[in-house]
Amino acid sequence: MNTVTIPVAFMPLVDAAPLVIAQEMGFAEAEGLALDLIAAPSWSSVRDMLAFGRVDAAHMLSPMPVAMAMGLGGVTTEISAVSVLSVNGNVIGVGKRLEEELRRTGYGFDFCDPMAAAAALVQASPRPIVFGVPFPFSMHVELLRYWARASALGTEGVAIRTVPPPLMASALANGDVDAFCVGEPWGSVSVEQGVGALLLPGSSIWSFAPEKVLATRTNWAVSEPDLLGRLMRAVWKAGRWLADPSARTAASDLLSRKAYLDVPSELVDRALSGHLTLSGQGELRHVERFLEFHEGAVNFPWRSQAKWIARNLSKSLGAGSGFDLDKVAKVFRTDLHRMHLGRLDPDLPGASEKVEGAIPHAMPVASAGGALTLMPNQFFDGQIFDPALK
Amino acid sequence: MPKALNIVVVEEDRDRAIAIVDALKEACPCDVSIIGNSSGLARKIAACLPDIVLIDVDNPTRDMMEELTLASGPLERPVAMFVSGAAGGLAQAAIEAGFSAYVVDGLSPDRVKAVMDTAIARFAMTRQMRSELAETRRALEERKVIDRAKGLLMKAKGLDEGAAYALLRKAAMDQGRRVADVAEALVTASGLLG
Numbered sequence: 116m117n118t119v120t121i122p123v124a125f126m127p128l129v130d131a132a133p134l135v136i137a138q139e140m141g142f143a144e145a146e147g148l149a150l151d152l153i154a155a156p157s158w159s160s161v162r163d164m165l166a167f168g169r170v171d172a173a174h175m176l177s178p179m180p181v182a183m184a185m186g187l188g189g190v191t192t193e194i195s196a197v198s199v200l201s202v203n204g205n206v207i208g209v210g211k212r213l214e215e216e217l218r219r220t221g222y223g224f225d226f227c228d229p230m231a232a233a234a235a236l237v238q239a240s241p242r243p244i245v246f247g248v249p250f251p252f253s254m255h256v257e258l259l260r261y262w263a264r265a266s267a268l269g270t271e272g273v274a275i276r277t278v279p280p281p282l283m284a285s286a287l288a289n290g291d292v293d294a295f296c297v298g299e300p301w302g303s304v305s306v307e308q309g310v311g312a313l314l315l316p317g318s319s320i321w322s323f324a325p326e327k328v329l330a331t332r333t334n335w336a337v338s339e340p341d342l343l344g345r346l347m348r349a350v351w352k353a354g355r356w357l358a359d360p361s362a363r364t365a366a367s368d369l370l371s372r373k374a375y376l377d378v379p380s381e382l383v384d385r386a387l388s389g390h391l392t393l394s395g396q397g398e399l400r401h402v403e404r405f406l407e408f409h410e411g412a413v414n415f416p417w418r419s420q421a422k423w424i425a426r427n428l429s430k431s432l433g434a435g436s437g438f439d440l441d442k443v444a445k446v447f448r449t450d451l452h453r454m455h456l457g458r459l460d461p462d463l464p465g466a467s468e469k470v471e472g473a474i475p476h477a478m479p480v481a482s483a484g485g486a487l488t489l490m491p492n493q494f495f496d497g498q499i500f501d502p503a504l505k
Numbered sequence: 506m507p508k509a510l511n512i513v514v515v516e517e518d519r520d521r522a523i524a525i526v527d528a529l530k531e532a533c534p535c536d537v538s539i540i541g542n543s544s545g546l547a548r549k550i551a552a553c554l555p556d557i558v559l560i561d562v563d564n565p566t567r568d569m570m571e572e573l574t575l576a577s578g579p580l581e582r583p584v585a586m587f588v589s590g591a592a593g594g595l596a597q598a599a600i601e602a603g604f605s606a607y608v609v610d611g612l613s614p615d616r617v618k619a620v621m622d623t624a625i626a627r628f629a630m631t632r633q634m635r636s637e638l639a640e641t642r643r644a645l646e647e648r649k650v651i652d653r654a655k656g657l658l659m660k661a662k663g664l665d666e667g668a669a670y671a672l673l674r675k676a677a678m679d680q681g682r683r684v685a686d687v688a689e690a691l692v693t694a695s696g697l698l699g
Contacts, residue, residue, distance in 0.1 A: 156565040163562070163605065167597045188571060251571050277547070277572050279565040291545060 146345035166192035196328035204406035205317030206302035233266030247278035247292035299386035312394035323492035358409035411490030416447035654688035
């Protein structure tokens with residue numbers, strides 16, 4: 116088999132791991148591929164590189180292809196999300212000033228209760244509190260809005276500003292933002308630099324939030340089905356490799372390299388292990404399923420996830436009210452996922468949609484191989500999202 | 506005659522920004538503002554009420570521009586990244602030259618095209634100069650590391666300069682690596698042992 120080079124764009128984040136590992140640990144090579152991994156300076160640049168053909172695949176925020184299908188944000192090239200790369204992995208944190216106010220009110224930084232955290236913030240600070248997020252179309256924004264709506268913060272209690280992840284720590288230090296929601300390692304970087312403290316893991320708001328997707332141009336997926344299949348298999352195997360705890364040290368080491376994240380490997384390990392350091396005072400917390408690459412059908416692009424994102428985007432932007440929900444949800448390509456991973460993964464789910472937020476404990480479900488266990492999937496306020504309801 | 510276009514250029518490198526402003530002013534009647542410091546970018550841009558915003562594609566703060574494309578964004582007039590219709594080719598050329606353009610709704614395509622053509626030419630030129638500069642710097646850095654590695658070998662093994670370089674080159678060839686990489690490994694190792 117000839118080795119084919121595929122250019123792939125990514126943002127320097129821990130959850131780019133499946134792409135980095137696919138290349139570095141030989142999963143790409145085994146499929147006859149070499150991934151030319153291009154670190155992008157911004158999410159808009161990832162989108163443009165993919166839309167205009169500079170790269171053929173990309174690490175993308177899960178709401179980006181959905182927003183594009185809804186006609187939001189200017190670029191409307193048809194994009195396909197062929198796999199989910201990771202679930203969860205974000206942190207919500209506060210700057211130094213807010214941290215001190217919270218400590219003064221006696222808040223204990225439990226790192227698990229969104230209701231209590233919201234109540235403490237309301238007590239500690241006048242609203243709105245300005246949160247930095249990496250991109251207008253991101254799970255970060257959707258989780259923050261969901262949290263605010265269903266807690267003491269209230270929709271008007273948060274103001275959202277875009278700050279590129281690597282600049283989050285300096286935006287906190289300059290006082291451009293009071294707080295943030297960002298992917299690792301950039302939350303831990305702000306803790307290490309003494310400018311912030313972590314308040315909640317993203318998973319405390321939604322315990323199974325699709326975070327990043329593997330995206331390609333739809334016309335590339337059509338014209339290069341063989342390459343797409345090889346890419347998807349290599350990345351899927353990398354995710355399975357990452358799920359083994361004994362791989363963590365090697366993974367942190369590889370990701371910490373200059374070409375990828377360029378931060379100390381110890382900071383990368385925090386997200387991979389779920390052992391986070393919350394503040395300069397050194398509180399340590401462990402979070403189950405802080406960031407998942409594989410277990411529990413993580414990689415399956417559930418159409419119901421796309422629908423949840425589309426519903427929430429349209430609710431908060433008041434935009435795209437005329438869109439066709441079923442059509443938009445089809446950017447999550449369950450069809451391509453089954454076609455290319457069906458033989459490799461015995462545990463693809465039988466359904467393409469599920470009720471989101473309705474799984475309190477790990478639960479066995481029907482799958483082709485009969486051994487699939489879905490991981491807990493709950494919203495902190497106990498609500499459920501039924502994709503079939505109009 | 507139509508009103509002069511109001512253009513904002515987001516560029517931290519002052520010399521580059523001035524070069525772009527000069528070229529734009531020659532090409533069409535326009536008022537150009539430069540925004541260098543990126544904190545609070547979206548608000549600063551909104552305050553200028555621009556018709557067109559030009560921003561370096563490698564500028565990490567570009568994501569802040571995306572806020573302007575939202576219905577609830579801080580600009581009253583809708584803004585789109587310049588990609589629609591026949592202009593798609595122009596947008597691609599712009600990105601290849603190293604910038605992207607955000608254009609408010611309702612501007613005539615001819616007027617946009619004049620600005621885009623000028624900006625594409627100017628950005629492409631400065632991008633090439635930049636990459637040549639970076640290449641020169643890198644070559645200089647490598648030269649320095651190789652010199653230090655040669656010095657280490659000369660001292661440790663009592664070699665002359667030619668023999669030290671030959672040894673480095675042989676090690677590089679045997680391992681299928683670049684001389685500069687072998688030199689760097691040697692310098693790092695000797696620093697650790699040192």
